[in-house]
Amino acid sequence: NKQILLAKRPEGTPDKNTFKFVETDIRTPEKGEILIRTIYVSVDPYMRGRMVDAPSYIPPYQIDDVLGGGAIGEVVESKSDRFEHGDIVLGSFGWQSYYTAKEDEVRKIDKDIAPISTHLGILGLTGLTAYFGLLDIGEPKEGETVVISGAAGAVGSVVGQIAKIKGARVVGIAGTDEKNKYLKEELNFDEAINYKTSSNLQQDIAKACPNGVDVYFDNVGGEISDAVHVNINKYARITVCGAISSYNLEGKDVGPRIQTTLIKKSAKMQGFTLGDYTDRFGEGSEALAKWLNEGKLKYEETIKEGFDHIPDAFLDLFEGNNIGKLLVKVDK
Ligand code: NDP
Numbered sequence: 001n002k003q004i005l006l007a008k009r010p011e012g013t014p015d016k017n018t019f020k021f022v023e024t025d026i027r028t029p030e031k032g033e034i035l036i037r038t039i040y041v042s043v044d045p046y047m048r049g050r051m052v053d054a055p056s057y058i059p060p061y062q063i064d065d066v067l068g069g070g071a072i073g074e075v076v077e078s079k080s081d082r083f084e085h086g087d088i089v090l091g092s093f094g095w096q097s098y099y100t101a102k103e104d105e106v107r108k109i110d111k112d113i114a115p116i117s118t119h120l121g122i123l124g125l126t127g128l129t130a131y132f133g134l135l136d137i138g139e140p141k142e143g144e145t146v147v148i149s150g151a152a153g154a155v156g157s158v159v160g161q162i163a164k165i166k167g168a169r170v171v172g173i174a175g176t177d178e179k180n181k182y183l184k185e186e187l188n189f190d191e192a193i194n195y196k197t198s199s200n201l202q203q204d205i206a207k208a209c210p211n212g213v214d215v216y217f218d219n220v221g222g223e224i225s226d227a228v229h230v231n232i233n234k235y236a237r238i239t240v241c242g243a244i245s246s247y248n249l250e251g252k253d254v255g256p257r258i259q260t261t262l263i264k265k266s267a268k269m270q271g272f273t274l275g276d277y278t279d280r281f282g283e284g285s286e287a288l289a290k291w292l293n294e295g296k297l298k299y300e301e302t303i304k305e306g307f308d309h310i311p312d313a314f315l316d317l318f319e320g321n322n323i324g325k326l327l328v329k330v331d332k
Contacts, residue, residue: 001026002307004095006061010051013248013318018051019311020064027100028077035077036089036099036106041328042070042120043314048247057273068094070120072109083108090119095310097330114292121154121325122299125274127288129241130158132277135166137239137270138215142167145209147228150219151192152179154325155241158288159217160189161297168215171208173201173224175320182323187298201227212236220245222253229258238269248318300324307331 007020029035047069050061061067071094075087080103083089091106093099109119121127133155140146146163150156151172160170160183172183172192180192191208198204205213205227212233218225221243232238246253262269277284291297302322304313307330316322 002097003066004310005064005066006051007063009053009063010048010248012250014048014051014311014315016311019067021308026098029079029100031079032103034075034080034083034089034101034103034106036073036091036093036101037076038071038073038093038097038099038330039088040072040117040120041095041310041330042124043310043317043326043328044069045242045244045247045317047314048318057275066094066096068092070094070125071099072116072120073099088116090124097307113289117301117303117325117327118292118299120327121301122158122292122297123285123288126154126325127158128277128281128284129155129274130162131284131288132274132280133239133241133272134159134162134215134217136277137272138163138217138237140166140168140215143169144214145169145171145211145233146215146217147171147173147205147209147213147231148217148219149173149195149224149228150242150244151189152176152183152323153219154322156217156219157183157187157300157324158297161187162291163215163217164188165291165296169209169211171205171213173205173228179320179323182300186300195224202230205231215239217241218243222246226255226257229261232261232265232267234265234267236265236267238267240269240271244318302326304328305331 001024003022005020010018053060075083082103089106090109140163146168148156148159152174163170170189172189173195175196183189183192193204213231216228216238218240219242222245300323310328313328
């Protein structure tokens, strides 16, 4: 059994010293347990936060912990009445090639509604984050302008499409022309801005949003958000979903720098974690699956292959080397 452990807490950007590869024995399942062979592993920005030894909404990893996170696998041995050989299950068993799980640690997923990998993306926590963050906090109305940072990523690309379903004008901000072409041509975003090549982001946002910004769905924080904030309208809503631009900072971040604007614009800014919505996951999953079936939602996945590439894939998130959800398909 191959596992990847947290070797050392990173200062700044994680590197190869952050991770440790080990081989362990596979534990034979006992009554009420199953043995899972991992198929897909999710790599997610929030895992960077868990590498820091600080209290948060989710406990930090300890040194030598397996890097836990969303994963999908096949049941290869079952001592549980609830699962049989060949079932596909979803859990948080993370970066390991096999895992012996208690039957209530994982959930069976339906292989027939969509490719199984979607349960780590658009039909999983990614889609739900987009759904609740946009609709509950952003509350976009028909004809309003919604701006999304990290727009071509897993969460951002779903947010934009839901905003279109709700009749909003949608403007994405992402880091490459290829991503922006995808946003406009494939996902029907109205405008897309490349923050890396823009010489004046604040002005480019103003140009792309002639009626100002009513909803800002923030995945990145930092200077990109500064440039959006100055363009917000009266009664704007700001969903603070993520701040990936600050996750690898070694020093303190600057800011917050928006209070005066919030006051002048009577605007609302609210953070959230998806955990706030667990009792409404059913509603969210149903809506996402329905839109997917109706062809109203599209999704893209960037899939790396090979167990040994999981840490590289994780680091790709911070380099922007993904369109849509980034996953690793573990060796057969
Ligand atoms: P993504 O698929 O969006 O991947 C990360 C993307 O962030 C990269 O592709 C890159 O795109 C962009 N990025 C990386 N570094 C920077 C930077 N310094 N400045 C600006 N953009 C950067 O990841 P997810 O969709 O999984 O997550 C998006 C955000 O949502 C994250 O901040 C995450 O922490 C947060 N999140 C919050 C949840 C919650 O419950 N509140 C739940 C899930 C996610 P580009 O090429 O455009 O730079």
